[in-house]
Amino acid sequence: MTQTAEGQIVASHGRSFRVLVDQQIYECTTRGKRTDLACGDKVTVRISNQQQAVIEQVLPRQSLLYRADDWREKLIAANVSQVVIVVAPFPSFSEEFLGRCLVACEATDIQPLIVLNKCDLPEAETAKAQLALYETLGYRLLPLSAKQSVASLQPLLTGHTTVLIGQSGMGKSTLINALLPAAQARTGDISLALDSGKHTTTHATLYPLDAESAIIDSPGMQEFGLTHVSGDQLAHCFPELRPYIGECRFANCRHLSEPNCAISQALATGTLTERRVMLYRKLRQLIDKK
Numbered sequence: 001m002t003q004t005a006e007g008q009i010v011a012s013h014g015r016s017f018r019v020l021v022d023q024q025i026y027e028c029t030t031r032g033k034r035t036d037l038a039c040g041d042k043v044t045v046r047i048s049n050q051q052q053a054v055i056e057q058v059l060p061r062q063s064l065l066y067r068a069d070d071w072r073e074k075l076i077a078a079n080v081s082q083v084v085i086v087v088a089p090f091p092s093f094s095e096e097f098l099g100r101c102l103v104a105c106e107a108t109d110i111q112p113l114i115v116l117n118k119c120d121l122p123e124a125e126t127a128k129a130q131l132a133l134y135e136t137l138g139y140r141l142l143p144l145s146a147k148q149s150v151a152s153l154q155p156l157l158t159g160h161t162t163v164l165i166g167q168s169g170m171g172k173s174t175l176i177n178a179l180l181p182a183a184q185a186r187t188g189d190i191s192l193a194l195d196s197g198k199h200t201t202t203h204a205t206l207y208p209l210d211a212e213s214a215i216i217d218s219p220g221m222q223e224f225g226l227t228h229v230s231g232d233q234l235a236h237c238f239p240e241l242r243p244y245i246g247e248c249r250f251a252n253c254r255h256l257s258e259p260n261c262a263i264s265q266a267l268a269t270g271t272l273t274e275r276r277v278m279l280y281r282k283l284r285q286l287i288d289k290k
């Protein structure tokens, strides 16, 4: 007997997905080898047996976070309401990576939270000073030490589906393990329920925290391509550039080296921060080249 039900993708690896339906995990494939599905997607499945099902349909998404480079798009997570960007003072994080993540959040209208992990290290003071800029731009910054306590982060996750992203080595795994209830270790129930003990590298895994909150662990990444953002959209993804949009001499100003560019003028007077304008210009040139 086959039966159709609604569920949520809690793990994805290539063309295989794990879907949670009423507390039960099903190992799923998609019809027509569809791969444009992401962890967090709500789906309808046709249940084949106690362990297997086929994904029939993806329900409308509240949000979709993804990155893209020249040749492919990578879906990171669907239906998330918050992105935690994990950075650390050591090994030092890439400020460009952080800036790119923030642009992706702005482009998809998902609120970011910057978590500075490893604040028990002496290098933390330098990192805090470097990150103060982002607070002046209106972003939330939470310094903590996953090894000591994640209590300050917990209330900020309530009511949200939060995806954690970060470069390798920032301590994302440590953070997630500290957040998960003790009974649910990171490679516990959900990711291995049907895998007869074999460890599968998933692209992303969703862990419920309580009835209305969940976290999604994404694999460590070193790059964050943004070719899916359009040239015109880009300046809007930098909050401090928004007031200048439309103030330049040319209506189609790209804010690179055009004469009478309001952004260049604000940079010259010190109103804008050079490293942010430089990131904007670098991304703009990459986007326009594609």
Ligand SMILES: Nc1nc2c(ncn2[C@@H]2O[C@H](COP(=O)(O)OP(=O)(O)OP(=O)(O)O)[C@@H](O)[C@H]2O)c(=O)[nH]1
Pocket: 117, 118, 119, 120, 121, 144, 145, 146, 147, 148, 166, 167, 168, 169, 170, 171, 172, 173, 174, 175, 219, 220, 221
């Ligand atoms: N001092 C200190 N070290 C930490 C903290 N959190 C994590 N680490 C260490 O940082 C290193 C990397 O931590 P992981 O949790 O494996 O990092 P990750 O970001 O998941 O890295 P990938 O698995 O490569 O994606 C480990 O040696 C951790 O012990 C912290 O709060 N303080």
Ligand SMILES: [Zn+2]
Pocket: 248, 253, 254, 255, 256, 258, 260, 261, 262, 263, 264
């Ligand atoms: Zn301009």
